[in-house]
Amino acid sequence: MNTRLLVDSACDLPEDLIAKYDIEVLPFVINVDKESFLDGEEITTSEVFAAMEENREISTDQVKPGLIMESFKKQLEDGFNVLYLAFSGKLSGTYQTASMVAEEMMKEYPEMNIDVVDTKSGSVATGILAQKTAALLEKGRKRKHVLNKLQNWIDRIEHIFVLDDLEALRKGGRIGRAKSMVGNFLKVKPLLALKDGEIILESKVRGSARALQGMINFFQKKCDSVSGKSVGISHANDRSRAEKLKENLEEMGADIFCVEMINSVLGVHLGQGGVGLFFLGDDS
Numbered sequence: 001m002n003t004r005l006l007v008d009s010a011c012d013l014p015e016d017l018i019a020k021y022d023i024e025v026l027p028f029v030i031n032v033d034k035e036s037f038l039d040g041e042e043i044t045t046s047e048v049f050a051a052m053e054e055n056r057e058i059s060t061d062q063v064k065p066g067l068i069m070e071s072f073k074k075q076l077e078d079g080f081n082v083l084y085l086a087f088s089g090k091l092s093g094t095y096q097t098a099s100m101v102a103e104e105m106m107k108e109y110p111e112m113n114i115d116v117v118d119t120k121s122g123s124v125a126t127g128i129l130a131q132k133t134a135a136l137l138e139k140g141r142k143r144k145h146v147l148n149k150l151q152n153w154i155d156r157i158e159h160i161f162v163l164d165d166l167e168a169l170r171k172g173g174r175i176g177r178a179k180s181m182v183g184n185f186l187k188v189k190p191l192l193a194l195k196d197g198e199i200i201l202e203s204k205v206r207g208s209a210r211a212l213q214g215m216i217n218f219f220q221k222k223c224d225s226v227s228g229k230s231v232g233i234s235h236a237n238d239r240s241r242a243e244k245l246k247e248n249l250e251e252m253g254a255d256i257f258c259v260e261m262i263n264s265v266l267g268v269h270l271g272q273g274g275v276g277l278f279f280l281g282d283d284s
Helices: 015-018 047-053 065-077 094-108 123-138 143-156 167-174 176-181 208-222 237-249 264-271
Strands: 003-008 024-026 030-034 035-038 058-061 079-084 114-118 157-163 188-195 198-206 230-235 255-261 275-282
Touching: 003 065, 003 123, 024 065, 030 047, 030 264, 035 208, 047 264, 058 264, 065 079, 065 094, 079 094, 079 123, 079 143, 094 114, 114 143, 123 143, 123 157, 123 230, 123 255, 123 275, 143 157, 157 208, 157 237, 188 208, 198 208, 208 237, 208 275, 230 237, 237 255, 237 275
Parallel strands: 003 024, 003 079, 079 114, 230 255
Antiparallel strands: 030 035, 030 058, 157 188, 157 275, 188 198, 230 275
């Protein structure tokens, strides 16, 4: 029996790969003043940043439970099992909501499978996980094999990113153990990572150039060899810095998976100005 792969809009997977593997994207909700929009469908990241510059009231809501149920039901009725790769459960309640929806729906469709997986990731990191999972499904690999491989990748997926301002993270309450870094940095750049799905402070550097080098150093520390290693890059309206990071990594022999603008929901919580690097670290 075939499996349909679902992700949510906190996954920055290039559109061509979404189309290639027929992946369904469940949108988060972006609230601007008193109006709500579906992330990636009714509002873009650029529009979110423009609203932030206008000091409009902006917030996010998780993927609507009704939309999750509707999507799951359609896949099951079409004869597909469901595999949903959810945004980090420590940064959003969507994983928990989807898990509860799946539990209820399995009572109605006991012969089918719905697997809701906490990727403990976001942005291009989730995109990498989705692409690798989709490739296995396309090859017809069995469910247990796919889930085992996926868990191994989740354990190894790495995030390292730098932001120009942590105010948006502070307001959203998603800064975890990096809370002490909020304030006036005087050109000090905090390098942030995700550990077990939570944002943490990795290190501090002074200046943008050293921040990029710090990201590269983190990459090298996590991999025995960077040559041929697939990496993804995302940016928060900072394409020039993302391209500079791309050039540096290509000179080292890395294979660029993609360079993507972050999605709207992450734009709300990360703010403008920043770049991230995502890759699978080597087995420890």
